[in-house]
Amino acid sequence: MRVHFIAIGGAAMHNLAIALHKNGFEVSGSDDVLFEPSVSRLARHGILPKEAGWYPEKITKDLDAIILGMHARIDNPELLKAQQLGLKVYSYPEYVYEQSKDKLRVVIGGSHGKTTVTSMILHALQVAGKDFDYLVGAQLEGFDTMVKLTKDAPIMVIEGDEYLASPIDRRPKFHLYQANIGVISGIAWDHINVFPTFKSYVDQFQIFIETIQPGGTLIYSKADEVLENVVAADKSNIQKQPYTLPDYIIENGVTTILADGKRYELQVFGEHNLLNLQAARLVCEQLGISKADFYQYSTTFKGAARRLELVGKNDTATVFKDFAHSPSKLQATIHAVKMQFPDRKLIACIELHTFSSLNKDFLAEYAGTMDEADEAIVFIDKKTFEQKQMEPYAAEVVKQAFAKNDLTFFNDPKQLAAQLESTKLAYTNLLMMSSGNFGGIDLVDLKNKLL
Template identity: 80%
Template sequence: MRIHFIAIGGAAMHNLAIALHKKGFEVSGSDDVLFEPSVSRLRKHGILPAENGWYPEKITSDLDAVILGMHARIDNPELLKAQELGLKLYSYPEYVYEQSKDKQRIVIGGSHGKTTITSMILHALQAAGKDFDYLVGAQLEGFDTMVKLTAEAPVMVIEGDEYLASPIDRRPKFHLYKANVGIISGIAWDHINVFPTFQSYIDQFKIFIDTIEPGGRLIYSADDEVLNQVVAESAASVDKLPYTLPEYVIEDGVTTIISEGKKYPLQVFGEHNLLNMQAARLACESQGISTADFYSYITTFKGAARRLELVGKNDTASLFKDFAHSPSKLSATIHAVKTQFPQRKLIACIELHTFSSLNKEFLAEYAGTMDEADEAIVFIDNKTFEQKKMEPYPAKVVEDAFARAITFFNQPAALKTYLESAELLNANLLMMSSGNFGGIDLIELKNKIL
C-alpha cells in the first residue's frame, strides 16, 4: 500500500505514519512546518520529508490513499491535486477505522479523562499479556509510539475526542470509529469555537452513542448529571454500564482502593482518577480481565504524561503539572491535590491558552473552579491573544469570571519571577496548562523553589 500524509507532522498524524510504515506500507508525507518530537521520530523511520512545504508533484495516481491532517487548509495544493485525481481521501480517524474495522474497537470519549482512561486500559492489557492495537493522545511510558496498528491484534483501544476530523470533514473524530465498547467519562462544554452552544456540544455525545455497534457496550459515569440524562434518553440497542467511585481510603498521602476485602495502593490519586479507573476496569472486563486482576495491574500505573505529573518534591512541598485547561478539568485537578494533601497550602496556577478558555463569553464557565485553592494565579500570555487574533482584556474581567481573588499575569517573565519567589513550606504548587506558560521551564523552576 502507498499512503501519502498531508500535514504529516501532527501528533496523531506522524504516529499513524510510523505505525503504517512499521506495518509494511510505503509512506510519504509533507508539511509546511515540523517540530520535535515529530522530526526525530520520522527521521528515525526514514519517512521525514526532505524539505518543508507542499509539493503537488508528490500526489500521483498510483497512491492507494491520501490522509489529510487537521493542520492543512482546504486550499492546500496537495489536497487540490488529490481531489483532481479522484484519489481516496481520508481523515486520520477514518483511516484508523479502515485499518481496525475487523477488530473489536474500544473507544474512549468524554470531555475529560480520555487519555488517562485509555492509558489505564493499555497498562492493564499489557500487564495481562494481551495483544492489542491502540491510538492514544499522549506519549506513555512503556510504549514507543502513540499509535500501533497490526494485522494480528484482535482489539484496538482508541482515544476518541470530539474535535473535528479534518478541514473537509467537520464530523467529530469519535463519531467515525464505530465502537464496540464506547466510554463516556462526562460532558462539560468545550470547543466553543466549533460548538457555540452547550446543547450543540451535548448532541455530539448523543450521536456517538448511536454510532456504537448494535449489541455493544456503553460505559458511562453515573456521577455526571448531564450524561445520565443523555443515556436515559438514548434508544440505542447497547448494554448501558454505569460506574461510580469505588471504596477507597487516603493514608499518609497514598490512595488505596478496597475491593472484596483486599487493598490496592495506587501511585495516582484524585477522585477523577478513581472514576477513570472504573471506566477502564469495565472496558478490561470486556477483554476477560477480572476485577481483582485489574486492580492488581493498576497498582503499578504511574499516570499519563502531564496528567497530575509530579515534577519534583521535598519533605514539605511538591510541584505538579497537569494538562487541565477546561473548567471541569481545572476544578477536578485542584480538588484532587487539595484532598490528597489537606494540611498543605495549595497554590494553583492556570494558563488560559485554548480558543474556548480565552473566549470572553466563555470565561464565566470558570466561576468557582479555583475556590479550593488557597492561592489562585491566572496567566494569559499576551502573545497568545496576538497569535489567535483575539482582543486582550484586563485582569478585572478574569477576576470577575473566576468569581474570586486571583493574581493575574500576562507576561511570562513576571510570572516566572513571582513563582521563583514563592515560599513552598508545607505547600504544593500546581501548574495547569495545555500550553507551556510562555516558555517557563518547570524543571528549572523546581530546582529553584524546592
C-alpha cells in the same frame, strides 16, 4: 500500499505514519511546519520530509490513500491536487477505522479523562500480556509511539476525541470509529469555536452513543448528571453499564482502593482518577481481565504524561504539572490535590491557552473553579492573543469571570516566573496547569529553584 500524509507533523498524524511504516506501508508526507518530537521520530524511521512546505508533485495516481491532517487548510495545494486526480482522501480517524474494522474496537470519549482512561486500559492489557492495537493522545511510559496498528491484534483501543476529523470532514472524530465498546467519562462544554451552544456540544455525545454497534456496550459515569440524562433518553440496542467511585481511603498522601477484602495502593490520586479507573476496569472485564487482576495491575500505573504528573518533591512540598485547561478539568484537578494533601497550602496556576478558554463569552464558565486553591494564579501569554488574533482583556475581567477577587493575573511569562521563583514552598504544593507551555517557562528548572 502507498500512503501520503498531508500535515504529517501532527501528534496523531506522525504516530500513525510511523505505525503504517512499521506495518510495511510505503509512507510519504508533507508539512509546512514541523516541531519536536515529530521531527526526530519521523527521521528515525526514514519518513521525515526533506523540506518543509507543500509539494503537489508528490500527489500521484499510484498513491493508494491520502490522509489529511486537521492542520491543513481546505485550499492546501496537495489536497487540491488529490481531489483533481480523484484520489481517496481520508481523515486520520476515518483511516484508523478502515484499518481496524475487523477488530473489536474500544472507543473512549468524554470531555475529560479520555487519555487517562485509555492509558489505564493499555497498561492493564500490557501487563496481562494481551495482543492489542491502540491510539492514545499522549506519550505513555512503556509504549514507543502513540499509535500501534497491526494486522493481527484482535483489539483496538482508541481515545475518541470529539473535535472535527479534518478540514473537509466536519464530523467529530469519535463518530467515525463505530465502537463495539464505548466509554463516556463526562460531558462539559468545550470547543465553542465548533459547537457554539451547550446543546450542540451535548448532541455529539448522543450521536456517539448511536454509533456504538448493535449489541455493543456503553460504559458511562453515573456521577455526571448531563450524561445520565443523555443515556436515559437513548433507545439504542446496546448494553449500558454505569460506574461510580470505588471504596477507598487516603493515608499519608497515598490513595488505597478497598475491594473484596483486599487493599490496592495506587500511584495516582483524585476522585476524577478513581472514576477513570472504574471506567477502565469495566472495559478490561469485557476484554477478559478480572476485577482483582485489574486492580493489582493498576498499582503499578504511574499516570499519563502531564496528567497530575510529578515534577518534583521534598518532605514538605510537591510540584505537579497537569494538562487541565477546561473548567471541569481545572476544578477536578485542584480538588484532587487539595483532598490528597489537606494539611498543605495549594498554589494553583492555570494558563488559558485554547480558543475556548480565551473566548470572553466562555470565560464565565470558570466561575468558582479555583475556589479550593489557597492562592490562585491565571496566566495568559500576551503573545497568544496576538497569535489567535483575539482582543486582549484586563485582569479585572478575569477576576470577575473566575469570581475570585484575590486571584493574581499575569500576561508576561517573565513576571510569572519571577513571582513563582520568589515563592516559599514549605508545607505547600504548586500545581501548574496548561495545554501550552507557560510562555516557555522551564518547569524542571523552576522545580530545582523551589525545592
